[in-house]
Amino acid sequence: MRLQSMLFGLIVLGLSQGALAQQPVVIKFSHVVATETPKGKAAEFFRKRAEELTGGKVKVEVYPNSQLYKDKEEMEALQLGAVQMLAPSLAKFGPLGVKELEVFDLPFIFDNYAELHRVTQGPIGAGILKKLEPKGIVGLAFWDNGFKSFSANTPIKVPADLKGKKLRIQSSKVLEEQMQALGALPQVMAFSEAYQALQTGVVDGTENPHSNMYSQKMHEVQKYMALTEHGYLGYAVIVNRKFWDGLPADVRGQLEVAMKESTAYANRIAKEENDASLENIRKSGKTQIYVPTPEERLAFKKALVPVHQKMESRIGAQTIADIYKETAFDPSKL
């Protein structure tokens, strides 16, 4: 009888282990923006391709809109293994101690996507992502959002128009310095809190690419927007290193392919998505959109490029110099 029940127990154990072996690996992918944005769409694209390419061995659960975690919490959750994948804005890596990523926040460091891609899709970008590994994080890719505009409830044409304004920023020392260079008062705030802060007047204005402004309805509570394209906002897709290294090699390889395809997709749609959002903001009639003249934009550039030198000791002079070389930028020629 004892032998019988032991055998029975072994069979049950064997069966449940077999069932366990078939359980898909779950990747929880948390992010803070809406699904209808470049990052939101790319996350969905990755979910679909990862599940297809692994033949269902991996299940990706995407949690958009700060549903699961807000900005600061999501980084902690990744390190603790509560989520496996994130795509935080490059501005949000300061607390991890990888200051090189903040180079992307420097105002006017890239004039367009082509210059940016020479960095993010080349050896400089790969070198920067490598710096995450000692922190227990693997950087898989850079995903684009786009170039930022300023918004406020008073007209913005030249830098002086932002003087004394309280402006919401992401949690980044470089962006803090940028706003101070304009004489504005930077207010660090989680993305999920930005709309309400603008609506209630806790802050006067902000900056973001148009897809973020539109999908969060910021244009409904901001009367003016200036297409300054004064800085870039993009993402690093990251995974918990222990989780990633622990995956079977074939599954990891399939996920790498899914990520490669998702990156190509993200970077292909980002500009179109932002252009479409700008058009929607225009159509809403709630925000007056101003296109600065070349002279006005140059005034912003002259006011903001000195931030590069100020932030040199934080970000690293070499990283900045490498990017200048890649994009042929010479601040002394302004």
Ligand code: LMR
């Ligand atoms: C912001 O906080 O403004 C952005 O980083 C949000 C995002 O993820 O695009």
